[in-house]
Amino acid sequence: MPTLSELYKLDGRVAIVTGGSRGLGLEMAEGLAEAGASLMLCARRDEWLTPTVAGMRRRGYTVEGAICDVSRPVDVQTVVDRTIASFGKVDILVNNAGVTWAAEPEDMPLEKWQKVVDVNLTGAFLFSQAAGRDMLRRQWGRIINIASIAGMHSSVQGPHYAAYAATKAGLIGFTRELAVSWARKGIRVNAIAPGYFHSRLADGAIALNEASIKASSPIPRVGDAGELKGVAVFLAADASNYITGQTIVVDGGRTIA
Numbered sequence: 247m248p249t250l251s252e253l254y255k256l257d258g259r260v261a262i263v264t265g266g267s268r269g270l271g272l273e274m275a276e277g278l279a280e281a282g283a284s285l286m287l288c289a290r291r292d293e294w295l296t297p298t299v300a301g302m303r304r305r306g307y308t309v310e311g312a313i314c315d316v317s318r319p320v321d322v323q324t325v326v327d328r329t330i331a332s333f334g335k336v337d338i339l340v341n342n343a344g345v346t347w348a349a350e351p352e353d354m355p356l357e358k359w360q361k362v363v364d365v366n367l368t369g370a371f372l373f374s375q376a377a378g379r380d381m382l383r384r385q386w387g388r389i390i391n392i393a394s395i396a397g398m399h400s401s402v403q404g405p406h407y408a409a410y411a412a413t414k415a416g417l418i419g420f421t422r423e424l425a426v427s428w429a430r431k432g433i434r435v436n437a438i439a440p441g442y443f444h445s446r447l448a449d450g451a452i453a454l455n456e457a458s459i460k461a462s463s464p465i466p467r468v469g470d471a472g473e474l475k476g477v478a479v480f481l482a483a484d485a486s487n488y489i490t491g492q493t494i495v496v497d498g499g500r501t502i503a
């Protein structure tokens with residue numbers, strides 16, 4: 247039987263983390279690197295990506311960065327090709343890039359709805375397809391989709407961001423379907439549904455909702471830095487080898503209360 251440290255090692259593994267330049271993606275990327283994986287981080291904007299890659303390299307990790315919009319098929323294929331050219335393969339894919347648009351459903355412009363769908367849902371599909379083809383060739387892969395508790399429950403206090411909730415619920419169904427499609431081909435597919443964590447994306451909603459988050463969550467606070475990366479490493483590593491198609495909720499119990 248493997249030892250516990252063997253079950254959590256990612257030495258020799260290669261991971262792509264979309265939206266790895268900051269926020270939750272960066273935290274999970276750090277976890278994968280600390281467990282031994284080489285990384286390809288991608289995001290649209292250099293202003294966060296380049297300093298992040300430089301900072302991780304200074305800490306001794308093997309990291310590349312690529313500018314990419316996950317909703318553009320050409321960009322996605324280029325990142326996968328670059329990863330294979332640099333590291334020889336793609337073992338782990340974290341579909342983390344995500345956006346939202348803060349509008350009530352009745353005021354939501356169609357192009358903003360479309361953008362949220364294109365990035366959050368179509369981007370995860372495009373990356374899974376492109377990276378999945380390499381994983382299928384080698385019959386080994388781990389895909390982790392970053393959903394949200396917004397895809398599992400709603401609150402009368404909001405935020406009522408219908409496009410965001412729809413894409414995150416969609417990612418949970420996508421995770422199940424991809425998992426059954428590829429389970430017998432060596433690829434496991436799981437999702438993480440975070441509750442509220444401080445980030446550029448979430449800070450506006452946290453400012454509006456912190457009192458209600460505290461009042462309605464069994465663990466009465468937003469998530470702390472470091473409370474996601476262990477979950478990402480668990481799902482990427484052999485420790486979770488008998489788990490596929492699942493969504494792990496990391497929300498202080500908010501959705502069960």
Ligand code: NAP
Pocket residue numbers: 264265266267268269270271288289290291292294314315316317342343344345365392393394395439440441442443444445446447448
């Ligand atoms: P964030 O700080 O805004 O980070 C988003 C990341 O995605 C950035 O690296 C951003 O870089 C990248 N990105 C956005 N659009 C992209 C695109 N079209 N192509 C490539 N990269 C793109 O937000 P976060 O809170 O860390 O969010 C990360 C994920 O966690 C999202 O999927 C979000 O829905 C999910 N989540 C967050 C929370 C929370 O409370 N923070 C809760 C549940 C789920 P650029 O802007 O440079 O592209």
